[in-house]
Amino acid sequence: MTTSTHDPRVVASPEVAAARQGRSTRSRRPGGQRRPPLRRDGVWPWLFVLPLFTGVAVFYLWPIVNTAYLSMTRSGPFGGSTFIGFGNFTELVADPQLYTSLGNTLVYTGIVALGIPIAVYVASLLNLPGLRFAQFYRVLFFLPYVAMPTAIAMVWRVMFNGDFGLVNRALGVVGVDGPYWVSDSSTAIVAVAIVGLWSSLGFSVIVLGAGLKTIPPELYEAAELDGASTWRQFRSITVPLLTPSIFFVTIITVISSFQLFDLLYAILGSANPVLPQSMSLVYLFYREGFVNNDKGYAAAVAMVIFLVIGVVTALQFRMQRRWVQDV
Amino acid sequence: MTRTPARGATRAAALALGVTLLAAGCGNGDDTGGEGADSSGGWTEPAQDLAADITYSVWDQTQVAAIDENLAAFNEKYPNIDVTVNVTPWGEYWTKLQTQASSDTLPDLFWMNGPNIGLYASNGKIEPITGEVEAGAIDPASYPSSLVDLYTVDGTQYGVPKDFDTIGIWTNTALFDKAGVDLPTGDWTWQEFQDTAAEISEKLKSDGVYGAAGGMDGQTTYYNTIFQAGGYVVEDGTSGYATPEDQAGIQFWTDLMESGASPSMQQLTDTTADQWFTSGKLAMYWGGSWFRAALQDEALAKDVTVLPLPTDEEQATVIHGVANVVAASSTNKEAAQALQVFLASKDAQQQQGDAGSVIPAFTGTQSAFTASMPDANLQVFLDAVAYAKPLPVSNNSAAWNALETDLLPQAFSGAKPVDQVTADLAKQMDAALAEE
Secondary structure (H helix, E strand, C coil), X not given: CHHHHHCHHHCCCHHHHHHHCCXXXXXXXXXXXXXXXXXXXXXXXXXXXXXXXXXHHHHHHHHHHHHHHHCCEEECECECEEECCCHHHHHHHCCHHHHHHHHHHHHXXXXXXXXXXXXXXXXXXXXXXXXXXXXXXXXXXXXXXHCCHHHHHHHHHHHCCCCCCHHHHHHHHCCCCCCCHXXXXXXXXXXXXXXXXXXXXXXXXXXXXXHHHCCCHHHHHHHHHCCCXXXXXXXHHHHHHHHHHHHHHHHHHHHHHHCCCHHHHHHHCCCCCCHHHHCCHHHHHHHHHHHCCCHHHHHHHHHHHHHHHHHHHHHHHHHHHHHCCCC | CCCCCCHHHHHHHHHHXXXXXXXXXXXXXXXCCCCCCCCCCCCCCCCCCCCEEEEEEECCHHHXXXXXXXXXXXXXXXXXXXXXXXXXXXXXXXXXXXXXXXXXXXXXXXXXXXXXXXXXXXXXXXXXXXXHHHCCCCCHHHCCHHHXXXXXXXXXXXXXXXXXXXXXXXXXXXXXXXXXXXXXXXXXXXXXXXXXXXXXXXXXXXXXXXXXXXXXXXXXXXXXXXXXXXXXXXXXXXXXXXXXXXXXHHHXXXXXXXXXXXXXXXXXXXXXXXXXXXXXXXXXXXXXXXXXXXXXXXXXXXXXXXXXXXXXXXXXXXXXXXXXXXXXXXXXXXHHHHHHHXXXXXXXXXXXXXXXXXXXXXXXXXXXXXXXXXXXXXXXXXHHHHHEEECCCCCCHHHHHHHHHHHHHHHHCCCCCHHHHHHHHHXXXXXXXXXX
């Protein structure tokens, strides 16, 4: 049954075909009666959507439209703007800060994304049958995710202290002379990314753990009978069947990494001299808009961030077809 | 030239009108606006039964106790004005205020500082105090003149300081004793300071102790040395950083770091100068008078004394102070101004001073501050008023403050030559100033 519906050749009815092409999947009522076309429902369906749509429109769509407009203005600190077309964008494209912050954001995203394979491995360990205190370990991994980023940042900042920090003390024990993590332009973004990886691990582990629960245990039993090793089972059953969850986690991680601000701001501190070399895209936005009071230019930075995240996410969805299993 | 509308009449009208009093208050308040053409005095003390709910926004939680005392005294005079104090931490205060200003929902009365006064005043967001001054309710002569100037934008006075701070050298005498270095007495020169700092770093190297700490922020460090060298930071819309005087003021800190008298730039980023000092690892810390509050519960406070800043071409220190300003958009301007006037009064500032968290600005109310650490010679901060220069600001100070924090560290650490960095800074700063 499961296989037949996934095989295009055995599609029987036009309704199912329609459903597979993404049109209305509700074209049949349980009783088999044909459902009347949507347009005859009048205003009712829209009223049901209205509460949610109002929120989205007021808090997401309207600000996006407004930001797009603002990005084409020269705007004072208290509003009051003049339209200048694409002036901010031409200035931004020539601004070296944009490329520095884009580069840093990519480095950060890359390091944090390394957490996903780690999370897959940890999640499958936590999911081993008969593991004692599994719930306890889950809580342990999830705690950083629910802790306030600022609180996390303050603790890590102390640990990263070059002279007196725990990290360099620990490195000293094994004979490594650690750098001034947060005040050296070559390590600052790496230090922030390590914290980012650590604090996002919990979320990925929980989502992937839920994904693991959907894999039928019979598959493992069968594989074991066929003599597959644990590693082989992990590689050939767990990972492929987990790909939808991995995909979801990747999308979320990448989007949130591109929005890096609070961790960086709190770990490095606003008076840090390496900030110009270590800032992220969103920090550039903050700095232009709220420190230099150049709201129009900041809006242009925001539009670039919007665009970059849009493109990266679209790319990921395209690539999804290559590696995500159709479960 | 002063118009004196009969107070009795106002009061009678207010009594008669009862609930419409608020509206009357508004109308009255609007008259005091910047127009100036129709009214000469503009401000009269409101009736004591004036009823209003007003908000007062501040950023320092440690001063709330003193503010509550002030408000209790204020309410004895105006029992029907209900004041809500909103404390927003420093980090978010200015972001929030800017949002409120954009939507004309500013608190009725709020704290203002030097770097931001130009921005808010030049955009018409705050109410001048011209009326109160002309009516004699506030006398600018009672406050340090450099701070009165700080809150004068394009010839119009927007507030008077509620407190002030100057810069001195907080000194750990125990470390001087340990190093066997004599404590300097009286005025001293740049060279004497550099030598003393280097000597302590040298002698106490094994303890990880430093003589002094280099510059990270202008107000407590390099603005002072720039003024001492005879330079300026910003004047008539141009930057002073390209001048030889300013370069000398910056070079001072580069030398201090290069000689090993100060921790490195990275060390100071990881652990700030005040933390070095409070943990007993720094002998001399250039800090504001506000640092006294941080020392209150520290064990090392008994070893602390204050030295005046060293002198080069001239004697100088930076002075700054917070002012209470009334929002131009306030709908309860009459009540807000009544509170503004009260907080500027000698009685209110004496209360602030006695509470011990700040140095009040009103002349003659500062004795409680020096008495709070009798052995620490806090008088240095008060004497400094005589030769103090106001914190350099412009209409959008934040834009070039960001340039300073971006560029100057390269000069301090020796990564780039001082003259190259200052020339670059002057150029970028001039561009930022031209946009104001």
